[in-house]
Amino acid sequence: MNLAHWLQRAGRVHARRPALLLGDQVVATYAQLAERVARLAGHLRHGLGLAPGERVALFMSNETAYLEALYAALWAGLAVVPINAKLHPKEVEFILGDAEASALFVSPALAAPLVAARERLPAVRDILVSGQGEFDKAFATAPIAIQEREPDDLAWLFYTSGTTGQPKGVMQTQRNLQAMTACYFIDVDDVAPDDSIVYAAPMSHGAGMYNFPFLARAARHVVPASGGFDPAELVALSQSVGKLCLFAAPTMVKRLVEHIAATGAPSDGFKTIVYGGGPMYVEDIRHALATMGPCFVQIYGQGESPMTITALSRDMLADTAHPRHAERLASVGVAQTLVEVQVVDAEGAPLPEGETGEVVVRGDTVMAGYWHNAEASAGALRDGWLWTGDLGALDAEGFLTLKDRSKDVIISGGSNIYPREVEEVLLKHPGVREVSVVGQTDAEWGEVVVAFVVGDGLDAAALNATCLQHIARFKRPKQYHFIDALPKNNYGKVLKTALREQLKQGE
Ligand code: AMP
Numbered sequence: 001m002n003l004a005h006w007l008q009r010a011g012r013v014h015a016r017r018p019a020l021l022l023g024d025q026v027v028a029t030y031a032q033l034a035e036r037v038a039r040l041a042g043h044l045r046h047g048l049g050l051a052p053g054e055r056v057a058l059f060m061s062n063e064t065a066y067l068e069a070l071y072a073a074l075w076a077g078l079a080v081v082p083i084n085a086k087l088h089p090k091e092v093e094f095i096l097g098d099a100e101a102s103a104l105f106v107s108p109a110l111a112a113p114l115v116a117a118r119e120r121l122p123a124v125r126d127i128l129v130s131g132q133g134e135f136d137k138a139f140a141t142a143p144i145a146i147q148e149r150e151p152d153d154l155a156w157l158f159y160t161s162g163t164t165g166q167p168k169g170v171m172q173t174q175r176n177l178q179a180m181t182a183c184y185f186i187d188v189d190d191v192a193p194d195d196s197i198v199y200a201a202p203m204s205h206g207a208g209m210y211n212f213p214f215l216a217r218a219a220r221h222v223v224p225a226s227g228g229f230d231p232a233e234l235v236a237l238s239q240s241v242g243k244l245c246l247f248a249a250p251t252m253v254k255r256l257v258e259h260i261a262a263t264g265a266p267s268d269g270f271k272t273i274v275y276g277g278g279p280m281y282v283e284d285i286r287h288a289l290a291t292m293g294p295c296f297v298q299i300y301g302q303g304e305s306p307m308t309i310t311a312l313s314r315d316m317l318a319d320t321a322h323p324r325h326a327e328r329l330a331s332v333g334v335a336q337t338l339v340e341v342q343v344v345d346a347e348g349a350p351l352p353e354g355e356t357g358e359v360v361v362r363g364d365t366v367m368a369g370y371w372h373n374a375e376a377s378a379g380a381l382r383d384g385w386l387w388t389g390d391l392g393a394l395d396a397e398g399f400l401t402l403k404d405r406s407k408d409v410i411i412s413g414g415s416n417i418y419p420r421e422v423e424e425v426l427l428k429h430p431g432v433r434e435v436s437v438v439g440q441t442d443a444e445w446g447e448v449v450v451a452f453v454v455g456d457g458l459d460a461a462a463l464n465a466t467c468l469q470h471i472a473r474f475k476r477p478k479q480y481h482f483i484d485a486l487p488k489n490n491y492g493k494v495l496k497t498a499l500r501e502q503l504k505q506g507e
Pocket residue numbers: 160161275276277278279280298299300301302303304332388389390402405
């Protein structure tokens with residue numbers, strides 16, 4: 001079974017349904033999309049001579065051609081290598097070389113440096129620039145039949161965002177993405193034919209992987225005209241297109257909610273906002289629910305088990321009368337239906353309820369391993385379980401609360417301090433907009449707690465007072481740095497490594 005079968009079925013059964021929209025304009029029905037994809041796939045197989053299993057890289061900004069390229073590669077039995085459009089050309093070259101990509105789709109604005117680097121990329125047989133020359137001509141090729149695939153065949157080679165070191169290629173198979181899609185329907189949301197997924201976050205990442213449930217239901221795929229995240233544009237689309245569904249990082253949710261709260265714009269055009277990819281602080285989700293109503297679902301996943309470890313459902317988020325609602329809001333929910341989740345000690349033995357250890361997961365969404373990296377694969381996949389590198393605790397009902405990445409935990413005077421807990425408390429102070437807590441090496445304590453804070457009219461004494469109201473004295477930051485913005489990677493994740501580096505340089 002090849003994921004592309006969903007497109008073929010949609011093209012036949014729901015031929016006239018809108019498939020692709022640019023802003024609120026339909027650019028292809030399902031019949032048109034399936035036809036174009038079968039032709040582009042023909043070009044990849046017969047024009048370029050690519051064999052099933054070869055890799056096709058996509059270095060593209062969010063555009064409708066993204067889905068044509070993605071589906072064409074899958075239709076032809078190839079594996080896709082979506083590359084974050086914000087990466088530096090040198091980083092892109094690394095990924096193209098590591099993945100041994102045989103062809104590259106690139107957006108016009110991103111093409112020049114890669115075309116110039118052509119001689120350093122001998123494996124790349126062709127560079128197709130979306131909407132131009134050869135890419136356009138490819139649609140005149142005769143359409144081909146779908147190339148059959150096995151469940152364990154590579155479908156998507158996902159390069160980790162790499163906050164440290166070189167990114168690794170996570171091998172996501174056909175089975176992984178099919179299981180992710182099934183879990184979306186079971187644990188996240190059902191999709192109706194007139195629902196629209198809007199790609200406001202990079203399509204190379206989770207937001208793009210979520211195309212599959214919408215493809216399987218022959219629903220609409222909307223690329224915002226700006227190609228990115230713009231709260232005002234999303235509100236306008238929610239009114240013109242309606243029933244918008246999107247995946248958003250917590251920082252994006254926060255900006256959208258602030259926009260709606262400040263402008264009084266309507267939020268009834270948003271059906272479902274799935275958030276995840278980083279911690280959502282309790283104060284922020286409360287404000288989001290109060291402003292936009294019960295349109296939120298949280299997921300916890302990682303490239304190694306794409307979008308699928310746990311979920312906190314719309315109903316659980318909305319059930320404010322539940323006696324444990326506050327704890328649930330602070331959690332990432334319960335195991336999704338096709339995976340098992342445990343919290344274990346260093347030897348892999350499950351820990352009792354409430355104790356913190358490493359989160360491990362097993363099931364059909366778990367990656368096949370890291371591409372050409374047996375050592376890293378053996379480290380992450382042990383006895384059939386994926387070791388996530390995240391620390392968390394399970395409660396009696398199976399709700400998982402994440403503490404931090406294991407490498408972010410601060411050990412001060414022999415006690416473990418979880419930055420997330422301190423961050424949650426600091427955010428209770430009305431002047432704090434964003435905060436990130438890291439450890440700094442200290443001769444006396446091993447490490448001490450340091451907070452980087454973005455906000456207005458703040459001082460250390462006020463923040464200390466907030467901490468002392470809520471958490472043990474030893475957990476409060478010994479130092480505060482007031483800054484204009486937190487360093488973030490291209491997906492909006494705070495770069496704690498950069499903050500620690502900054503502290504080291506200041507020493
Ligand atoms: P990536 O593989 O780049 O998507 O990063 C995955 C990591 O993001 C996970 O291992 C977690 O550390 C973090 N993460 C993902 N979802 C959540 C969530 N809902 N809450 C907190 N952290 C999350």
